[in-house]
Amino acid sequence: MNKSERIVKFTFWTNNLMSILIGMVMFLTFTMNGWFPIRQITIDALAIIAVFVLVVQIYYLRVKMNIPFSKWNNIYYFTEDERDENNANRVNSTLAGQDYQFWMYIIGIIPVLMYGLYGSALLMMRSLIILFSVGTISINIRYKSLWNKMNS
């Protein structure tokens, strides 16, 4: 397994974990109103775990994989050669043309529908948070599967 494959695999798991943790923190913020002490402790614990995962991710990419911070906003930040860049480009083009658009419509329509049908802002926020987390995890899974397919 080369460097780019290791980074794709590592970021796939850590990004999914971050999506779940952040989703849970946000969801809990809008629920369990009558159970404040436990809710607050849970939110704090989840937030600490999320920060820990973020620190591990930064350490792995910056120290272990030796990727400078200046490269992190580039979609090719983990690539080693032109074939990796070509794969990253094809994966991102496919996602931009299909998955991003699909989830933008879903995240834009369903929470508004929830509010229209039930008249509850809380329900709208909860559905928005769940859809956002599911959307990011779904895109992560698609990224990994497309990368594996193009890299094979």
Add this chain to the structure above:
Amino acid sequence: MRNTIKIRRKAVKMSQADLAELTSVTRQTIIAIENDKYDPSLQLAFKLAEALETNVDELFIFREDKNE
């Protein structure tokens, strides 16, 4: 696009890892090129030719693929 990289590489007794190092790509990329799964850029094609002490037109054979 077809290529004769594998034949040429064996003729000059070079490993995939050595060729990858000489051309600054990964071994996986050399494998993909040898198996006709990836068409290299013009720059990489020239680097491969230089590393294998030959010409680009001797390494690569153009054949139109209807699926591309």
